[in-house]
Amino acid sequence: xxxxxxxxxxxxxxxxxxxxxxxxxxxxxxxxxxxxxxxxxxxxxxxxxxxxxxxxxxxxxxxxxxxxxxxxxxxxxxxxxxxxxxxxxxxxxxxxxxxxxxxxxxxxxxxxxxxxxxxxxxxxxxxxxxxxxxxxxxxxxxxxxxxxxxxxxxxxxxxxxxxxxxxxxxxxxxxxxxxxxxxxxxxxxxxxxxxxxxxxxxxxxxxxxxxxxxxxxxxxxxxxxxxxxxxxxxxxxxxxxxxxxxxxxxxxxxx
Numbered sequence: 439x440x441x442x443x444x445x446x447x448x449x450x451x452x453x454x455x456x457x458x459x460x461x462x463x464x465x466x467x468x469x470x471x472x473x474x475x476x477x478x479x480x481x482x483x484x485x486x487x488x489x490x491x492x493x494x495x496x497x498x499x500x501x502x503x504x505x506x507x508x509x510x511x512x513x514x515x516x517x518x519x520x521x522x523x524x525x526x527x528x529x530x531x532x533x534x535x536x537x538x539x540x541x542x543x544x545x546x547x548x549x550x551x552x553x554x555x556x557x558x559x560x561x562x563x564x565x566x567x568x569x570x571x572x573x574x575x576x577x578x579x580x581x582x583x584x585x586x587x588x589x590x591x592x593x594x595x596x597x598x599x600x601x602x603x604x605x606x607x608x609x610x611x612x613x614x615x616x617x618x619x620x621x622x623x624x625x626x627x628x629x630x631x632x633x634x635x636x637x638x639x640x641x642x643x644x645x646x647x648x649x650x651x652x653x654x655x656x657x658x659x660x661x662x663x664x665x666x667x668x669x670x671x672x673x674x675x676x677x678x679x680x681x682x683x684x685x686x687x688x689x690x691x692x693x
Contacts, residue, residue, distance in 0.1 A: 454512040454586035457538055457573050457626075458504065458668065460496075461566045462489065463595035464519040464526075464549065465557045470596070470634060475656040485596055485634065485657070490549040492657035493517070497530060497544045502662060504541055509669040512586040513541040516569065520562035521555035527569070537569050559599035563609040563644065566591050567616060570626055587669040589626035591617075594660075595641075596634030610644050618647060621673060629667070629676060631660060647673050650680045659683070 468486040496503045497515060504513050516537035517528040528547045531539030570591055577583045599606060617628035630645040632638060633652055641649045652660055663683045667676045 453582055453584060455514055455577050455583055456509050456512045456585065456587040456669070457514055457516070457570060457577075457589040458509070459516045459518065459537075459566055459570055459589075459591045460493065461518045461520060461525070461562050461591060461593040462493070462549065463521070463557060463562075463597065464552050465521045465555045465597055466551060466553045467557070467597045467634060469551045469553060472657070474658065484551070486549065486551045488657040489594070492661040493549060494546045495658065496661045496665060497541070498546060503665060504668060507665060507668050509587055510541060513668075514538045514573075515541055515544055516573075517547055517549075518562070518566060518569070519549060519552075520558055520565075521552035523556075523558050523561065525558075525562050525565040538573055556600040557595060557597040558604065559595060559640070559644075560604035560606045560609040563593065564605075564612060566593070567612045571616065574625060588624070590668065591626055591628045592631065592664055593629070593645075594631040594633065595636050596632070598635060598637040599640060606640060606643065613644055618645075621647070627672065627676070629664075631664075633660075648676065650684065652680075652684055655684055 464486065468489070469484050472483055472485040472488050474481050474483050474488040500506055504510050504515070515530055517530055518525045518537070519528060527537040530547050531543035531545055570589055574585070574589060577585055613628055616625040618624065628645055628648060630641050630649045631652055632641050632649065636651065638651055663680055666679050670676055670679070
C-alpha cells in the first residue's frame with residue numbers, strides 16, 4: 439500500500455507550517471578561498487564564511503530572506519551541517535533538541551568548517567530525508583497543524599563524496615521515492631546546489647531534475663535565488679528561476 443502523501447491546507451497562519459531544511463557541507467574543502475560580490479566591491483573570503491553570511495541573511499533579513507516571502511509567516515527552518523560521518527543539527531532558535539524552529543524564533547547560527555573532515559554526502563541525504571519525513575508526519579498527526587506549502591530541502595556541497603563506499607544508490611532511491619517519483623505532488627521538494635569541486639555526475643544521480651552547478655557565483659546571490667524558489671510551483675519553476683538568475687551555472691570556479 440503506498441504511503442499517504444502530505445496534505446496541504448490553508449487556514450490561520452499560526453496553525454500552518456512550511457518546513458524548510460538547509461543541508462550544508464562543512465567539510466575541510468569549504469575553507470578554500472572564495473571571491474564574494476558585495477555592495478562595496480568584491481571581497482576575498484572563504485566559502486564557509488561567505489555561506490555563513492548568506493545563511494544569516496536567509497534566516498533573519500526582513501526583505502531579502504525567508505521573512506520577506508509568502509512562505510515567511512508559516513515557515514519553520516532546520517539547518518544541518520555535514521562532515522566526517524555525521525550531520526550536526528544546529529539550533530536556530532530557543533527550542534532545544536528539535537531540528538525545526540519557527541522562523542519567527544530563528545536566530546543567526548554559527549557555521550564553521552570542520553578542517554580535514556570528509557564529505558559524507560549519502561549519510562547527509564539520508565539523515566535529511568528522515569528528519570523531514572518525521573516532521574511531516576508530526577504535522578500530519580497534529581489536529582491543530584497543517585502544511586501550507588510543500589516542504590523543501592536544499593543541499594549545498596563543494597566536493598566529492600568521501601570516503602569511497604558510501605551508499606549513494608540508497609540515498610538516490612530515497613530521493614526518488616519521496617522527492618522525484620511524483621514530480622507534481624512529492625512529499626517534499628529537493629534541490630541540490632553544487633559549487634567548487636562538486637561532482638556533477640554524482641549530484642545528477644541524486645537529483646536528476648533538480649541539480650544546479652553554481653560555480654563562480656556569490657553565496658549571497660545563491661541564497662537569494664533559493665529564497666525566490668520558496669513556495670513555488672515545483673521543479674520546472676525553480677529551474678527557470680536558477681537559469682534566469684544564474685545562467686547555466688557552468689562558470690570557472692572561484693578558487
